[in-house]
Amino acid sequence: MSVSPPDITVAMRRTLFMGGSILLTATGFALLLHSYSGQPIFWPDYIVLALFPLLFGQIALGFLLALFGFYDWLRGGDPFHLLRQPWRGKEDVVLLAATAIVIPVFNEEVERVGRGIENMWHSLKKTGQLGHFDFYLCSDSNDPDHWIEEECAWLHLCQKLNAFGKIFYRKRRHAINGKSGNVADFCRRWGKRYRYMVILDADSVMSGPTMVRLVRAMEANPEVGILQTQPSMVLGQSFFRRILQFSNSIYGKIFSQGCSFVQMSSGSYWGHNAVIRIAPFIEHCDLPMLPVPDPRRRHVLSHDTVEAALMQKAGYEVWVAYDERGTYEEGPPNMSDMLKRDRRWCAGNLQHFWFLFARGIEMGNRLQIWIGLMAYLCSPIWLTFLIAGSIGAYDRARFLAFSAGPEDLGVAQSSEAPFLFIITVALLFLPRLLGIISSLPQTKRPGDCLRLFVSSLAETAASILIAPVLMLFHTCFVFQALFGWQIKWTTQNRTDLDLTLSHCLKLYGWQSGLGMTGQILAWSYLGFNSFWLTPIFVAWILAPLTAWITSWRGLGQTLRACGFFVIPEESQLPAELDGLAGDGEDEARPGAPLWPQALLSPYVQAVHLSMVRQRSSLRRTAKPASSLAHLRERLIRHGAASLERKDILRLLGDAETVFWLHRELWSRPDTGLHSSWQFLQSSSGTNLLLRQYLLTEEKSAHI
């Protein structure tokens, strides 16, 4: 059975989309050219003219995607979509295949990840299809505390859910190639055991019925390689996260519906909340090295888009299930964390340039790569456009002031300039209006419409303040990426903790200075003509305040209590999200490190030894490598603080060393031990890991 959409439909939609984009851009460009009629042209104007199509083209693309999405929403969905095909009629008889739910983690909040797994477990259990699913917690954590806590949490989870043999934990010894390397490692070790894998992020949750339906969709349509869902952003408490999740809820859907309308079977993959057919993924989707001279920059950082392109290159389809409910993720809690994430994404997206012209890549993927590239390249282009435009306006004003030309020289002869402005604003804001209209059916209580409208206005105001700030940062990120400053996979902070004002001043203060300087210069040289730059300067000046205020949890919660920025998932919390909202303050980790308990506590040590690969080290009777022996002694005599993180990881990764240290730490006299061990010894029976995970009251289960 094939669900591939008819070629003519695909061609028509793409032609309509590309044609519409070109037409809109050409119209904008023509209006811009005419707005220069009768005016002197200076060198910065050529820069403006050169950059304008790129920027306006992006606006046109966004507008058209929203328009198509809205059209698709109005007609009740795409009849050619994978999830609207005849197989749905006999969906319940489609048998499930073995599926792994793979959760790559990297120094994540362990308790939150565990709760997420537990909720998904219960949700799958209710469907009666739990037997087809196994969970894999694939850790790349390089923080010893996280590593040991993950092991204990895994055991706790298995005990609590009676899930031995269903939930697995794996820690990579050499965490190379980030998340894609982590997933590839899973595929190499256990990929053959499963037909599908559901890829999740540490903060992702999917409901059981959704996972079952998606796996059935894959099983019924063997030509589908990846089925991506559109996760709802949830559980936000800070004002910033609530803005993000509100905007995702209102506008995100019509944009992704529009994307799906255009891309159809060559859709996007975002790296999580998706189902993947493992065999072709293993065969075709290992990431190639980039053809750059520096070996450190050859690894593809942002793997998802490339994997989707490779999957389609191999002849498989990639679909976006944009209207599937029961798929969730969390957003960054504040602007600083979003910037951290953007820095990584920027470097990854820029690398995709290599695939833009690679042979065998589908047109839909090239479009996706282009949109991803421009998402970040637009920032330096916009900045250059603004600078060139300002210098051009200044040159023109100076020329007119000193010229002896006719009096009407320099006065626009037509109404093109205001018309262009109106069109630009319309293209920018109409998608928002369409998003609001498509969200109206979700309003249930009286007053909800008004609150939705007010929230949208506030979100738009916040976007106007945040966009120029991001522009400057993204410009820096683009240059950082281009000049080869290495970007690493870092842990995303998902805790809604308020930023401090001093942090905001330190990180965003330079923008305030730049904004004030710019505003003064603009007023001095351009006078009233600089009014169009004012929103940007104001946003820069207010950047520290914006970052600080938007990180407030209290503000977010108050607005939620008043019914603003509320998303459908908050009106009735899905069972899969129950207990996942952290309360921030309680999540602070204790001051004492947890990992020494893997050397002291018999239980924590036993769990750790069971997990560490039982390599030859256990059978080894010879002395350990001298460097390892030196580290052991140093740890005992000078305490944990004397070792670097990589040394601790090395010690913990060697089973024989862990066992030896356990014996030595207990049996050496105080004179041979660092003083910190005495406290750890006396508190070994009451430490956090034991209390929280290993010795809870839940009934243990045996297999």
Added chain:
Amino acid sequence: MNSFLVQTTGHDPAAWNQAHDRVRDFLNAFVPGDHAQVSRLTLQLLDQAREQHRRDPSVPPVSLAVAQAQKLVAEWLVSNLNLEDQPPSRLFASGYVAVLLSQAFRTAPETFLVSPLPANLKESMRETLLITGPDLKISSMTPRHIDYGPMLDLAQRTWHCWNAREITVALLFWSCVYFVFYWWLSGTL
């Protein structure tokens, strides 16, 4: 009294206090429910350590006492869990996991390191099995060749053949583009 102790043990009482505290902490690390049993065992192990110390005064009391404790635990695990012929690290890892999963010391605190164990408890501990990961089914996942197309050709030439000719051609090309653009705009406006 103190001088008597120093004479009989070869160490001052502080060393034995330290040994006492260490053995107590070591046993408490198992989180036993019966504190009296811990105290009894601690004193019993200290007595054994003293005996040994008389024979070999060069070993510090702490080391002797903890070694006695570890020996007791090992013997208890071997006798109750059928874990003979295991290297010590495996014996302790498997044994501790069995104790942890069965929660033996919580459900029956009086059995802490006591042999023989009641049959049902012994059975429950022997049944525990920690499944850490399924058997590997190794696949080969290697990147396929990808043709990066014209951009790679261009880049390769730039990186590997950077010379005056390329620079001149590039400058000439962009000058032409700029000139055409300028001419066109000047004519249009």
